[in-house]
Amino acid sequence: MPDDPLRPPEDLARRQATVAATLVDEWVRCGVRHAVICPGSRSTPLALALAARPEIQVAVRLDERSAAFSALGVGLAGVGPAVLLTTSGTAATEVHAAVVEAHQAGVPLLVVSADRPPELQRVGAPQTVEQAGLYGASVRFAVTLDAADPGLFASWRSFASRLVLEARCHPSGPGPVHLNLAFREPLVGEPGCLPPGRPGGGPWHRALASRSAQAVDGQAVLAALGLEDGWVPGVVVAGEGSGPPTEVVALAEALGWPLLADARSGCRRPGRAVVGAADGILRHPGAREALRPRAVLRLGQPWLSKALGAFLDELDPGVPQVVLDRDWAWRDPSRRAVLVGSGDPTGWVWALAEALEARAPDPRSAPDPTWLERWRRAERAAQGVVDEHLRAGGPPTVAQVTRLALRCLPPEATVLCSASLPVRGVEWYGPVRPDPPRVLANRGANGIDGVVSTARGLAMTGRAVVALVGDLAFLHDLTAWLEPARWPAASRNDQVEDRLALTVVVLDNGGGGIFSHLAQAEVLPVDRFEALFATPQRQQVREVCAGLGVPLVEVGELAELPDALSGDRERGPRVVRVVMPPADQERAILGALHEQIGAAVEAALGPAPAGA
Missing domain, CATH: 3.40.50.970 (Thiamin diphosphate (ThDP)-binding fold, Pyr/PP domains)
Structure with a gap:
């Protein structure tokens, strides 16, 4: 039957x-x-x-x-x-x-x-x-x-x-x-x-999600920012999930505020308001004083930058900060927000743009162009110093590798950064370009676990993926390279894994280089710091790749990186190992770079205007 x-x-x-x-x-x-x-x-x-x-x-x-x-x-x-x-x-x-x-x-x-x-x-x-x-x-x-x-x-x-x-x-x-x-x-x-x-x-159930522009009252946001009765100098801070980049840039320009754009926001592209070097600019007290805002609009996820975080935390409690995010995640670690909103990012951007357009003409609402010009001068100075560092040659630094990679990769590429030094390098030094590749990172819990596996999953969807990882993150996820030998020849999945357009760039400095940028490196004895935090590895990336049968390209000079990245990405997963200087040496190089940025920014800004 x-x-x-x-x-x-x-x-x-x-x-x-x-x-x-x-x-x-x-x-x-x-x-x-x-x-x-x-x-x-x-x-x-x-x-x-x-x-x-x-x-x-x-x-x-x-x-x-x-x-x-x-x-x-x-x-x-x-x-x-x-x-x-x-x-x-x-x-x-x-x-x-x-x-x-x-x-x-x-x-x-x-x-x-x-x-x-x-x-x-x-x-x-x-x-x-x-x-x-x-x-x-x-x-x-x-x-x-x-x-x-x-x-x-x-x-x-x-x-x-x-x-x-x-x-x-x-x-x-x-x-x-x-x-x-x-x-x-x-x-x-x-x-x-x-x-x-x-x-x-069709599916058994459908859903009507009410996460649209109705969730954001543009006039209420402007009022919370102190813009109801006139213009005030402020900043827009854009992280991942900020909304459509073109519209976010246009909103900042309409406000007359600088847009501090994380590379993951997609907003780090040419524009009168765009600031990509906020971390370098705000590391220096003179710049922080000269560029202090009187309102802050925070869109999407927070930056990792301690310099930007400290800049926002140091503002007077009377300076309103508004946090708008896709989800009700309450991304306000410093608890400074006067208004928290959630909903469709496109919805907030449209609602704010409409609220600005709806205001009655009033000379008090016109942006002061000198405010944005101050930020533009600082941005030009900082970016110029980083470009000089890129041209300097010598052993590759995280600044050079991340800036050059994001500059030379095609716009259709997807970049996945390990949530350690690589994502900070991209945030600190990623360039401004008109057609940036999409930049992602596992920034939910900020762990380095599974980053190569995550990259493989991204590549499974047909994208050309470049993962930027440190040597510890690479070694932490070696099982990402383990897979069945083959599907049956007749299977539709035959050799799918072999065709993944995946390049894993390993920034190999021989240990946990991220810790050399933290306080532990300053206060602990060298041997204790090396044993517990720097953790130099016995296993070498070269030998591990050979043992696992993973194709490897080695880059010892920065000039070799573009050719390594432009290789045949369609031939399956491969590793590009970039030989970095030891962590303490690179830390000294980057420290000098930040001092040069600070000097250039202070020279560009001059003395802070009275009442700033």
């Missing part, structure tokens, strides 16, 4: 296979196009169902932690959540770091862990841990279900569809969700008739 699509099959293996196929079919209807599978027995029904669908690009990763960050990279690319599938037990615990990053960075991720059924829980069954609620508050939505439960048969499409919507459209913004799904043996079966989906192939 043929299966009834409205009733679950009687045979257990067939029923579980049908449930798995239904979930996957609904995810395809919801637009899911990528899955990362970790080998395991208990997850067999879902692994088979995912591999059976030609619409889904499947990658098999041997290490769960690496797999999780690869799936995170797919979501970071902006193509929607990837399915991450693990088996039961400690396999599910291995992905927690990526879940935390996805949670704090607002990246959609669909985590599916296979589990033992209830009768095997808490009786010493192997590979059994408490997986319900495993990720705590780090997920937007979590549910534990029994794939064999016949009473759930009519609900599987709803569960699958809701998981995708929770990952994409949650009121707290996009993020990870967790489906913990119990399977019983036997685990291999042929699916029967699937319960019917929506006519026309």
Whole structure:
């Protein structure tokens, strides 16, 4: 007798296979196009169902932690959540770091862990841990279900569809969700008739997300900034997620305020208001005094820059600071905001532009051009010094490598920075250019964990990806290079991993160079600092690449970097190792560079105007 699509099959293996196929079919209807599978027995029904669908690009990763960050990279690319599938037990615990990053960075991720059924829980069954609620508050939505439960048969499409919507459209913004799904043996079966989906192939549920311009009252923001009764000198600080770059630049120009643009904002492009060297400018007391604003509009994620952070924190409490962000993440570590807003970034920018245009003509509202010109002089001076450093030659520094890489990469490239010295180098020294490549980083939790795996996930979506990482971040994620030898020759995924357009640039200074920029390097004895923080490595990037069979290009002189980056990126993942000076030597070089920037900025600004 043929299966009834409205009733679950009687045979257990067939029923579980049908449930798995239904979930996957609904995810395809919801637009899911990528899955990362970790080998395991208990997850067999879902692994088979995912591999059976030609619409889904499947990658098999041997290490769960690496797999999780690869799936995170797919979501970071902006193509929607990837399915991450693990088996039961400690396999599910291995992905927690990526879940935390996805949670704090607002990246959609669909985590599916296979589990033992209830009768095997808490009786010493192997590979059994408490997986319900495993990720705590780090997920937007979590549910534990029994794939064999016949009473759930009519609900599987709803569960699958809701998981995708929770990952994409949650009121707290996009993020990870967790489906913990119990399977019983036997685990291999042929699916029967699937319960019917929506006519026309659409998803079971749709969502209307109210995260638009209605969430932002432009006039209220202007009033909070003190602009209701006239113009005041202020600054716009733009981080990742600030809104459409062209419109953000235009808004700053309409305000008559400088736009302090992080490279990750996409706003570091030519414009009368754009300031890309804010970190270098604001390291120096004279510049901070001369450029002190009377209002601050902060868009998107905060910068990493301690100099900019201190500049904002040192402002008088009466100086209003307004924080507008995509999610209700309350990104205000110093707790100085007088107004916090959330919603669609495009919505805020449009609402503010309309509010400015709607103001009645009033001479008091006209920007004072001398305010913006002061910032422009400082920007020209600082950028000129960094350009001179780029031309100076010698052993490559993080300033030279990050500036040159962002200058010579094509606009269609995606740059992923390790959340250590590389992301700071890009923030401090990244150039202003009309068509910048997209710059990303795992800045949710600011860890170096899984950065190469994240880059692989980004490249899975068809992008040409250049990852800038330190040698510690590279060594921390070596399992990113482990993968099955080949898919079957007839598979649609045959050699997908070999075709990834991925270049991993390793800034190799032989240890934790980021710590040499922190206070520990100043106050600890050299031997103690070296042992606990600088951590020089016995393992060398060259030998590791040789052992793993990873193609390697070595760069000893800065002039060699453009050719190394312009190599054939379509031939599969490769490493470009840039030989850096020892961390203490580079720190001295960069310290001298910052002193030169300070002197040039102070000369360009001259004495601070009275009353500034």
